[in-house]
Amino acid sequence: xxxxxxxxxxxxxxxxxxxxxxxxxxxxxxxxxxxxxxxxxxxxxxxxxxxxxxxxxxxxxxxxxxxxxxxxxxxxxxxxxxxxxxxxxxxxxxxxxxxxxxxxxxxxxxxxxxxxxxxxxxxxxxxxxxxxxxxxxxxxxxxxxxxxxxxxxxxxxxxxxxxxxxxxxxxxxxxxxxxxxxxxxxxxxxxxxxxxxxxxxxxxxxxxxxxxxxxxxxxxxxxxxxxxxxxxxxxxxxxxxxxxxxxxxxxxxxxxxxxxxxxxxxxxxxxxxxxxxxxxxxxxxxxxxxxxxxxxxxxxxxxxxxxxxxxxxxxxxxxxxxxxxxxxxxxxxx
Amino acid sequence: xxxxxxxxxxxxxxxxxxxxxxxxxxxxxxxxxxxxxxxxxxxxxxxxxxxxxxxxxxxxxxxxxxxxxxxxxxxxxxxxxxxxxxxxxxxxxxxxxxxxxxxxxxxxxxxxxxxxxxxxxxxxxxxxxxxxxxxxxxxxxxxxxxxxxxxxxxxxxxxxxxxxxxxxxxxxxxxxxxxxxxxxxxxxxxxxxxxxxxxxxxxxxxxxxxxxxxxxxxxxxxxxxxxxxxxxxxxxxxxxxxxxxxxxxxxxxxxxxxxxxxxxxxxxxxxxxxxxxxxxxxxxxxxxxxxxxxxxxxxxxxxxxxxxxxxxxxxxxxxxxxxxxxxxxxxxxxxxxxxxxxxxxxxxxxxxxxxxxxxxxxxxxxxxxxxxxxxxxxxxxxxxxxxxxxxxxxxxxxxxxxxxxxxxxxxxxxxxxxxxxxxxxxxxxxxxxxxxxxxxxxxxxxxxxxxxxxxxxxxxxxxxxxxxxxxxxxxxxxxxxxxxxxxxxxxxxxxxxxxxxxxxxxxxxxxxxxxxxxxxxxxxxxxxxx
Numbered sequence: 020x021x022x023x024x025x026x027x028x029x030x031x032x033x034x035x036x037x038x039x040x041x042x043x044x045x046x047x048x049x050x051x052x053x054x055x056x057x058x059x060x061x062x063x064x065x066x067x068x069x070x071x072x073x074x075x076x077x078x079x080x081x082x083x084x085x086x087x088x089x090x091x092x093x094x095x096x097x098x099x100x101x102x103x104x105x106x107x108x109x110x111x112x113x114x115x116x117x118x119x120x121x122x123x124x125x126x127x128x129x130x131x132x133x134x135x136x137x138x139x140x141x142x143x144x145x146x147x148x149x150x151x152x153x154x155x156x157x158x159x160x161x162x163x164x165x166x167x168x169x170x171x172x173x174x175x176x177x178x179x180x181x182x183x184x185x186x187x188x189x190x191x192x193x194x195x196x197x198x199x200x201x202x203x204x205x206x207x208x209x210x211x212x213x214x215x216x217x218x219x220x221x222x223x224x225x226x227x228x229x230x231x232x233x234x235x236x237x238x239x240x241x242x243x244x245x246x247x248x249x250x251x252x253x254x255x256x257x258x259x260x261x262x263x264x265x266x267x268x269x270x271x272x273x274x275x276x277x278x279x280x281x282x283x284x285x286x287x288x289x290x291x292x293x294x295x296x297x298x299x300x301x302x303x304x305x306x307x308x309x310x311x312x313x314x315x316x317x318x319x320x321x322x323x324x325x326x327x328x329x330x331x332x333x334x335x336x337x338x339x340x341x342x343x344x345x346x347x348x349x350x351x352x353x
Numbered sequence: 354x355x356x357x358x359x360x361x362x363x364x365x366x367x368x369x370x371x372x373x374x375x376x377x378x379x380x381x382x383x384x385x386x387x388x389x390x391x392x393x394x395x396x397x398x399x400x401x402x403x404x405x406x407x408x409x410x411x412x413x414x415x416x417x418x419x420x421x422x423x424x425x426x427x428x429x430x431x432x433x434x435x436x437x438x439x440x441x442x443x444x445x446x447x448x449x450x451x452x453x454x455x456x457x458x459x460x461x462x463x464x465x466x467x468x469x470x471x472x473x474x475x476x477x478x479x480x481x482x483x484x485x486x487x488x489x490x491x492x493x494x495x496x497x498x499x500x501x502x503x504x505x506x507x508x509x510x511x512x513x514x515x516x517x518x519x520x521x522x523x524x525x526x527x528x529x530x531x532x533x534x535x536x537x538x539x540x541x542x543x544x545x546x547x548x549x550x551x552x553x554x555x556x557x558x559x560x561x562x563x564x565x566x567x568x569x570x571x572x573x574x575x576x577x578x579x580x581x582x583x584x585x586x587x588x589x590x591x592x593x594x595x596x597x598x599x600x601x602x603x604x605x606x607x608x609x610x611x612x613x614x615x616x617x618x619x620x621x622x623x624x625x626x627x628x629x630x631x632x633x634x635x636x637x638x639x640x641x642x643x644x645x646x647x648x649x650x651x652x653x654x655x656x657x658x659x660x661x662x663x664x665x666x667x668x669x670x671x672x673x674x675x676x677x678x679x680x681x682x683x684x685x686x687x688x689x690x691x692x693x694x695x696x697x698x699x700x701x702x703x704x705x706x707x708x709x710x711x712x713x714x715x716x717x718x719x720x721x722x723x724x725x726x727x728x729x730x731x732x733x734x735x736x737x738x739x740x741x742x743x744x745x746x747x748x749x750x751x752x753x754x755x756x757x758x759x760x761x762x763x764x765x766x767x768x769x770x771x772x773x774x775x776x777x778x779x780x781x782x783x784x785x786x787x788x789x790x791x792x793x794x795x796x797x798x799x800x801x802x803x804x805x806x807x808x809x810x811x812x813x814x815x816x817x818x819x820x821x822x823x824x825x826x827x828x829x830x831x832x833x834x835x836x837x838x839x840x841x842x843x844x845x846x847x848x849x850x851x852x853x854x855x856x857x858x859x860x861x862x863x864x865x866x867x868x869x870x871x872x873x874x875x876x877x878x879x880x881x882x883x
Contacts, residue, residue: 051762059395060781061493061794062769062804071487099484103387104552106484113568169599177603184603187570190379190591196567302595304569317762 027341031334035327039092042326043085046319053077053101053317075101088323097327098320102313107324111306115328116199117187118305121297122290124221125228130283133233137240137279141248142267152237159234164293168227168300175223182223185302189216224301228293232286239282243275250274277348284340287333376881377589378863380874381601381610385569385594388483389555391529392472395489397872400529402592405875406574407449408532408557409581411440411465411511412523416877417867419638419690419786421527425460425558426511431825435518440465442509447579448535449562453554456537460558462505467536469503472496479539482548490530494784518823520830524785529873533558560877561590569594586865586880605630605858611881612859612866614874618676618734624858633857635868636689640682640791641732641780642847643723643743644806646773651716658845660710662700664750665743665848674739675851682849684838686791689870690783691827692834697842708750720753722775724768728761731853731872732780739778739850768806776848777806782872788834792818796841807846814840 054063054071063071072078076087091098097107140152176184183189187201194208202221205213247253248271256270257263295307306325313321386402387394394400404410413424423429426440446460471479472491480486491497499522501514515522525531538556542548555563558581561574572592576585593610595601601613602620606627616624616632625632645652645661652658667681683699686692711719725740726733733739737758744754757775759767768777784790794800797818798810814837821833857868862882869875 050760052766053762055762055766057395057487057489058493058765060765060779060804062765063493064803067492074487075485101485104393104483104485105388105549110568117570172600172603176607180607184607184609185595185597185600186593190377190571190593190609193565193573195565300597300600302570302593302597302600304567304594308569308596 023345024342027338031338034334035331038330039089039323039327040085042323042330043088045326046314046317046322047081049314049317051317053319056317057101092327097324100313100318100321102316102318102321107320108328110309110321111325111328113199114304114306114309117201117303118291118294118298118307120200120202121221121224121228121303121305122287122294124225125290125293126232126283126286128225128229129233129236129286132229133236134240134279137237138244138267138272140237140241141244144245149241153241156234156237159230160238162230162234164227164230164296165300167230168223168297171223171227172300183216183220185220185300187217187220187303188213189220192216224297224303227300228290228297231293232283232289235286235289236279236282240275240279243278244271247271247275273347277344280340280343280347284337287336291329291333375588376586377591378587378612378876378879378881379591379593379610380876381595381604381613382572382592382874383594383598383601383615384596386566386572388552389563389566390483390534390552391532392468392488392491393483393486393552395493401874402572403555404529404532405559405873405877406561406590407555407559407563408534409446409559410527410529410531410533411442412527412531414527414786414869414871416875417869419524419783419870421523421786424527425465425533429523435520435823435825436515438513438515438522439506440511440513442511443581444509446558446581447577448538448558449556449577450579451554451556451562451564453550454535454538454541454556456535456556458537460533460535461508462511463536464533465511466503466505467539468532468534469500471534471539472530473500473503478543479548479551483552488530490528490784494525494528494530496525518825520822520825521785521787521789524787524790528785560585582877585877587876590876602858605860608860611863612857614857616856616858618678618856621678621856621858624856629861630858631861631863633859633866633868635855635857635870636680636687637731637853637855637872638687638689638783638786638870639732639780639872640685640687640852641730641739641778641850642682642685643776643778643850644768644847645776646771647807647809647846648771649774651714651719652721652776654714654716655844656710656714657716658848659700660707660714660716660750661747661752662845662848663703663707663710664746664752665700665850666702666746667699667850668702669746670739670742671851673742674733674735675853678734678854678856679851680854682851683842685796685841685847685849686788686834686838687783687852690786690788690791692788692831692838694835694838697838700845700848704746704749711750711752717751718753719751720755721747722755722757723747724764724775724777725756725758726761726764726778727758730780731782731855732851733778734853736778769803771802771808773806773808778850779806784871786871788830789818789822792834792837792841793822796846809844809846811840811844811846814844 099106136152140149143149175182192210192213197204197207201217205217253271256266295311298305298307310325384398386399389403391400391404410424411426412421415422425443427443429438429440431438448456471477472488499515499519501516504512506512535556539551542550560577560580562577564573564575566572574590576588598615598617604610605613624630645658647653671679683697723740723743726736740756747754781795794804798815801808801810817833817837821830824830864880864882865878
């Protein structure tokens with residue numbers, strides 16, 4: 020198992036270098052000059068323009084710029100935002116816990132609801148239950164997130180007034196951030212009602228962000244279960260007279276889980292993409308919106324650094340998924 | 354119902370914190386500040402969160418107007434040759450006392466020198482205190498060319514020596530980049546090696562003092578107890594950062610905030626109709642225009658430009674593009690600006706006459722490009738749609754239009770070229786309320802190949818605006834600017850399209866809010882009725 024872990028880990032290094040090249044060149048391929056954007060309608064003199072290019076190091080040949088970037092990176096320096104003049108890593112670390120908290124809640128919701136729903140649909144294949152679950156999943160899968168989020172806000176926050184409109188916690192609560200995770204911080208603060216407020220703020224964004232992964236997981240679980248339920252060993256288990264719950268829960272589900280775990284792992288990318296819109300709608304202070312804004316402003320350091328950090332997270336999650344495979348299916352280890 | 358819950362929760366919270374009847378104003382702001390040192394940045398959102406609440410300037414804009422009034426300077430004198438401005442500073446002004454800084458002295462001349470010299474002098478310890486500090490506004494307003502020196506005459510007197518007389522200088526010093534910082538605080542930070550905190554934990558003399566900032570979420574301030582102009586009626590000011598305008602609106606309706614900027618134009622009527630709300634409105638200090646390239650045939654002929662101006666149906670543009678939140682423009686400066694020449698008449702909308710004028714000028718089968726900006730700006734909420742309407746209008750007079758667009762940075766750059774093909778949709782939002790900031794920046798001979806997108810250099814016009822720059826009384830200057838507007842109208846280098854109207858919805862209990870014609874959002878003097 021340890022060797023398996025090491026071999027997977029070694030694969031990460033070339034991937035990481037590849038991502039750094041892509042991240043570096045991607046933003047530079049887009050037309051638009053960050054300095055010109057900074058100047059806006061006012062513009063600036065050629066002399067001033069050249070001065071600023073030198074200040075930000077854009078006057079160097081691209082290869083040199085990449086080399087400098089890589090050298091800084093190896094020293095843990097992700098660069099400084101041209102817009103806010105703050106270190107990229109510092110900005111990322113401030114905002115990332117919010118995205119992580121929301122994504123974890125969303126993926127948990129998607130798994131807790133998606134897997135059982137998929138199993139039930141598979142077991143009751145062809146029934147009205149199956150059809151309505153799959154119909155709903157299809158709708159969920161194709162849901163335009165932005166519209167869906169606004170719709171939920173108007174219904175639950177505007178008309179019914181059950182949930183707050185946006186933000187992470189009511190403005191009435193104020194305590195220093197200890198962990199960056201509002202659920203934990205609000206508990207630590209000891210302020211009456213703070214945790215409840217944090218939970219109520221999480222409900223709608225979690226539902227919105229979980230919508231697509233939930234639909235995908237439910238569909239994947241259903242089809243994986245259907246496949247497994249038709250296998251000989253399941254029939255054998257049934258014919259041995261094992262109770263249906265044991266057949267489904269132990270024999271079928273364990274084997275059906277492999278593609279489901281893969282799917283869940285792949286949802287990390289989907290979650291981060293979905294977080295961009297969800298965070299915008301719910302004014303959720305995470306990295307999604309931060310990245311989008313930086314693309315529009317051609318904030319090279321932020322786009323590069325942000326992409327790299329996000330890629331690193333996705334790679335780590337994939338590594339964990341790979342390791343989980345090993346646990347679920349020992350054959351993969353070899 | 355929700356309002357009651359909000360009020361009850363607010364009450365509970367104030368009881369929790371032990372502060373009896375603390376008044377909190379919640380502003381649903383549209384974005385995060387880039388930092389808290391206004392001189393480093395150019396975005397209005399940043400100024401709203403930094404210079405407006407936390408800092409003062411020597412000279413300030415009177416709330417709700419573009420008139421300059423004394424701020425941290427009680428008075429000033431300009432020498433006869435216009436080269437020296439001497440400021441008498443206000444005595445006994447206190448900087449904020451917070452958990453990260455306790456001032457030991459009042460505001461004085463050293464603070465003024467520090468605030469400007471850090472931007473002016475490359476060897477100043479704070480010139481490059483954050484990576485990439487470029488002092489964009491200070492440079493954009495030509496301060497390095499303009500300022501020869503800044504001298505401390507005594508503790509409460511500062512003299513600015515200029516390289517040339519510049520009437521708009523006083524207005525420039527009321528701009529956000531000219532905010533006054535505490536030298537004592539900066540020195541303390543330098544000693545402890547935390548210079549960058551100057552941009553993250555601001556200390557000023559302004560009406561509100563900084564408490565905390567959670568990026569992309571919330572900024573908290575409290576009223577400065579020793580503010581030189583008196584303590585504010587509210588105790589706490591909170592910026593709830595809410596970037597999506599429909600969400601801001603929901604928060605306002607739900608009572609989660611008291612006031613919000615930039616509503617969706619389509620929603621203004623329903624907001625006005627809501628009993629719990631009121632909507633203030635004001636003409637924005639901006640202009641949206643179509644700049645012909647006056648160096649290229651046939652747009653080098655005044656008659657052609659005038660004919661095309663007459664072919665544009667501005668009312669249709671106001672209805673479709675501005676959805677009521679705009680007014681037709683006839684001058685290159687907005688009506689709220691001093692020296693606006695109201696005697697000038699609008700170009701009549703007359704396609705028939707326009708067609709005849711074009712024929713008379715010998716222009717037939719004309720094809721041209723119209724450039725549409727790829728972004729939304731206050732002076733032009735939808736340039737693509739505007740370009741399509743103009744295309745339709747021009748086709749009625751026999752002119753074939755091709756619409757082109759580029760990425761925004763590219764657009765700004767390419768549109769400056771003197772040999773540019775086509776007319777460009779663009780606009781401008783005023784920085785300091787001075788007509789020079791429109792007329793010289795956008796139409797002066799010096800700006801050809803730069804911000805003068807019409808590439809228009811008219812000697813008569815230029816002589817008027819150059820002379821106006823050297824005069825010191827507003828009346829004398831206004832006369833020249835009025836004349837310059839007549840020349841502009843006669844020569845028609847642009848089709849002036851519209852000035853936007855800015856709306857500010859707020860809850861009815863908010864009192865004393867004054868809309869800033871310069872587009873900022875400041876809460877000095879604002880109260881919440883019980």
